[in-house]
Amino acid sequence: MSLLNLFGKKSKDQLPQNKEATETTDIEIYSGMRVEVMTDKENLLFVAKLLGLRENKAELHQYSEMELPQQEEPLHVQIRGYNDRSQKAVYMEGVITPDSKNIWKVEELTVSRTGNDRAFFRLNTDLDATATTFSGLTMGEKPCKMLNISVGGARIRSEYKYHEGDQFLLKVKLMEDAPESAMYCQVLRIIEKNNQKFEYGCKFLELTEKDQEKILQNIFAVQLQKRGRS
DSSP: OOHHHHHOOOOGGGOOOOHHHHHHHHHHOOTTEEEEEEOTTOOEEEEEEEEEEETTEEEEEESSOOOOOOOSSOEEEEEEEEETTTTEEEEEEEEEEEEETTEEEEEEEEEEEEESSOOOOOEEEEEEEEEEESSSTTOEEEEEEEEEEOSSEEEEEESSOOOTTOEEEEEEOSSTTSOOEEEEEEEEEEEEOTTSOEEEEEEEOSOOHHHHHHHHHHHHHHHHHHHHHO
16 A cells, blocks of 8 residues: 555645745755654654755655555655754655655755744653652652653653652553553643643653664554554
């Protein structure tokens, strides 16, 4: 089955022409930027490094080893990256075609907008998890719910009170038949709910590139499992 059949396609005739975004591409994006590639329905396809940027063309080198169905027809995609220089998320779109193993050509690349978020794809989960702290009043392992996860962090719900800057070890099984994942986290945001529970926006700490790759593979696997149920 082709990617077009899996996610639907958008013909090249329908692609928006954004002259302003094209003209600012060399300012907002650059070779070596890590990006997330999604369908127009915002299903995550893969994470890649943007290389060989020239005008509105480039190459996407996949980080993930996830095998995607290959097809010859161009596929319109949404692309999100993070500009370390301006510290802004960059939202792009373009048309991709397979080139060689784990490498895609992208054409008609345009910048749609920029934002202050880090643009990591987030997968909604609502899974049972635990948060373990090693000091303070909440020391020990406490139950929580992981509401979503990205390669950069997670959002959890708990009846226990944590503070901004608190750190804990988050453990969760993303899939029933997968081993438990453990990520060291720091609380960035706190949202107090009316039902005496709290939601926390957390970032992952001390992740190696291998750790990030493992999280990405888990996210892909859970997304495909969810898609198979729908």
